[in-house]
Amino acid sequence: MRVLVVEDEKRLAENVARALRESAGYAVDIAGDGEEGLYLAESSNYDLMVLDLMLPKLDGQSLLTQYRKKGHATPVLVLTARDEKENVVRLLNEGADDYVSKPFDLGEFLARAKALVRRGKGQRSPVLSVADLQLNTIERTVKRGQKEIALVPMEYRVLEYLAHRPRAVISKSELLEHLYDYNWEKFSNVIEVYISGLRRKIDSNYAVKLIHTVRGHGYVLRPERERT
């Protein structure tokens, strides 16, 4: 998952980004003003935008309005110091999905962020399951049947992304875009390495394979009977 944080207060942006990286395993980009925020939001696909309202150059409200007008569906979580009712109502009516008011609790912020990401992918439960595979997005643990499977962080993030949209074919480039922030050089063979690692840990000892390659298109997570 990749999140855009638009916040001009550098320290706050860093704290939020660190929490999202450490506790949710998300890739995070930071924009320091409204114009940069809008540019980044439109040039990449994010799974969540965290938006402050008081921003230099372009304020958060206008950014949100312009962003929604262009038809972008990424969930937006607003950070606001003005939590008066009318303000909140206006924000939600402009297309925000949720808000936390400053000073916010980091735990609550993370919970809301995760919930928005889930909903953005059409999921409701924090525990995603495909056949007997269970992925707990809160504890970031993976089980197949009763057996706990230990994954390296990148493997978990690839699996989490696939598990949010089971049965959908997801291209390598989409995975690259959603798993790395813009500071990373993106090489598609990195994805192949993680996919093979996942296959070894999740599928190799089971009759029903879950991770499949759709040649020329990408990968899909779905239960499939072993070919005879």
Next chain:
Amino acid sequence: MAAGSWLQTEPAVTSAGAKRKIAQRLFAILRREAKRAGRPFSLAGRIIASVIVCQLVLTAALTTVAVLYARRELGRGFDAALNGWAANTLAAVRYTDTNVPELLFDPSLIPPSSNARHPDLFEIRKSNGELLARSAGPLPVELKQGSTFANFVLNGIPYRAIVLRQVPVLDREENISVPARVTVIYAASRVGLNERLVQLGVSVAGVGLLLLLIVSAVAAWGVRRGLEPLLELAGQAGAISVLNWEFRPPAEASMARELAPLASAIETVLDRLHKSFRQQRDFTSDAAHELKTSVAIVKSTLQSLLQRPRPEHEYRAGLESLLEDCGRLEDLLGRMLRLARIEQWAENGLNRKLGITEVTSTCEAAISRMQSLAGARNIQIELIAPQEVHLQADPEDLEVIWVNLLENALQYSPPGSKVAIHVECNGGGTACVSVQDSGPGIPEEHLPHVFQRFYRGDPSRSRSTGGFGLGLAICEAMVTAYGGQVQAANRDGQGTEIRVQLPIKRYELSSV
């Protein structure tokens, strides 16, 4: 005595004098009422009282004029009647039928007395002064030569007498070639005349007082009715509160020429109050926003440190940044408090003894305080002060103004540029200090607002460079407290100039 002497010793005049005294007393009461400061009084009562007083004066004047006029006219008639009665008495003088006719008075021919209770008096003398006839006793009247009428008092009764001198007795003219001449004095009492005058006066005054009652009642009703729009206006004004700023002056009040200025004054005052109330509320909300943001930073840093066990250097870095954030919070609180304190001064008047301060030295002090920030941004501060300027102020207050102006200028100047501070004495009346930067300038639409607290027309101009949007507000508050002015202007693409003008002479600290 001439007829004009009737005007004196006039009983009706005394009654008018009494009324004048009443009027004077009423006026005295009104004046005393007006002087009683702090005592509530009734506007309607005052108006009604003045109507009554006017009416009283009018009644008194009317009565006086009527009585005087009647007295003159009745007096003339009385004189004519006196003349007639005297002539009738003269007719009682006849000649005897003897060869040498002698004068004879025939009392049976005397006309009846004009007043039954106080009989008329008369006296007839021959031309040689010999008494021919007279009534009961001698007339207590001395007639001066040439005068026809005289007044006298007999036993307390006022009388008026007429004298007909050397009138010919014209009885039996055929026998007498040269008629004998006699002098007739005839006096009648004036009691009847005076009674009629009193009656007239009483009835005029009575009608006047009756009218007074009616007019007072009408005035009382009219004034109450007339003051209704005022009460309504007061009701409307009384309904104004923090929750309801709407003031709709009643139509009648705005139509009334006397109330329209009051209504519009209330509107203006309310407007101003509402504005300052809104500003205050905005300030509170802005301050809360600023504080919340600062607290959010501290809180998120702490929570993020606690999220998982971390190596020591991460804790150290976190604590250091927390310390930095606390410093920022402290700075914000300090600025807010300073702003509040300056405004309190301006409101209460600065009751401090102010010495004479040299402006340039305070500028130098401010520059030395800002030197490290300027050095960090590689900006040179230039002081241009051709002459010493002295004014009555606390040097620390002046330093606060210059430090904030310099801080603002340094924030927006590109590295390597120059900030200039000019000190001038403007025509002897004002000290003028201007700070010029070489930044991008302020967009025209933001210029009128730059002194507003927390104003960030373009937020990138402040927050990213470490400001809160309070520095210029502090400057303005301080300058205003000293009775001066501060203005911001763009210098044709060469940056911004902020100009402070302070009065040099002893000033009254103005309230904001």
